[in-house]
Amino acid sequence: MNATAITSPTDRLGSRALPEDHRAAAAASLDLHQACAAAGLNLSALPGVEQPGQVDIGSVSPETAAALTRMIRHSIKGAVQISERLRRALLAHALDMPEPYVYRGRIMLGEISLSTADRLTGLLGGPQPDPDVELDYWPEAQLLLKRLSTAFKQSTGGFLDPDFHPDCLHCNAEALIDLDSIPVMTARRLARALERRPREAP
CATH class of the missing domain: 1.10.418 (Actin-binding Protein, T-fimbrin; domain 1)
Structure with a gap:
């Protein structure tokens, strides 16, 4: 598991005050990142830079995509x-x-x-x-x-x-x-x- 560690929702954007949608994206990316890490998925969820207020999950390997698919299908x-x-x-x-x-x-x-x-x-x-x-x-x-x-x-x-x-x-x-x-x-x-x-x- 080599996902980049995130310890705070503001790590990516700094500690300056964030707009509400940016804070929501930062919190959501942290939650998703930690959930993926706990599940053993090599997926780094980060607050978006080019699209602030969105969550960027970037590219993932076929193995990670397959594992995520299995988890989603199990959940439904x-x-x-x-x-x-x-x-x-x-x-x-x-x-x-x-x-x-x-x-x-x-x-x-x-x-x-x-x-x-x-x-x-x-x-x-x-x-x-x-x-x-x-x-x-x-x-x-x-x-x-x-x-x-x-x-x-x-x-x-x-x-x-x-x-x-x-x-x-x-x-x-x-x-x-x-x-x-x-x-x-x-x-x-x-x-x-x-x-x-x-x-x-x-």
Whole structure:
């Protein structure tokens, strides 16, 4: 381990008074440097010189990058397992949805069709509309978003903020609902709620 020793957040920039963002970068670089040293990672985190207020980690060896990757993946292992559990629950109900994945510590759900959103609402215990209703009409789509959000809250205790994207005649794109992302624990409760629902007959 040959990382440069840092004993104070002001070692790199001197002891003069620092702006708040510079002090935050200095403190963060010290914390990261010490954590990497404790983990045996040859990575020197330093307050930025060319970009004051940022943390400079410079170049690292492939071995250090690989070790850091393993540590990060280990830290998000639980979230990855929950995203996989949710994927299986969605697949079990033949819901036409993108595979959920971990991004920035949350579970991304992505965009789904209005018919899929309607089915998901029903699986979560929400009311179903008149079968003759055209879901892609703006008023009906807004009602669908409300029904889905309410059913999601009742079944998971969490919040969903879906965003409606109307169909586009110019580009021939169908109407979609963007579910964005949800916290990991909410994703766990969503998977549990779907697992408890009986599967529909083929």
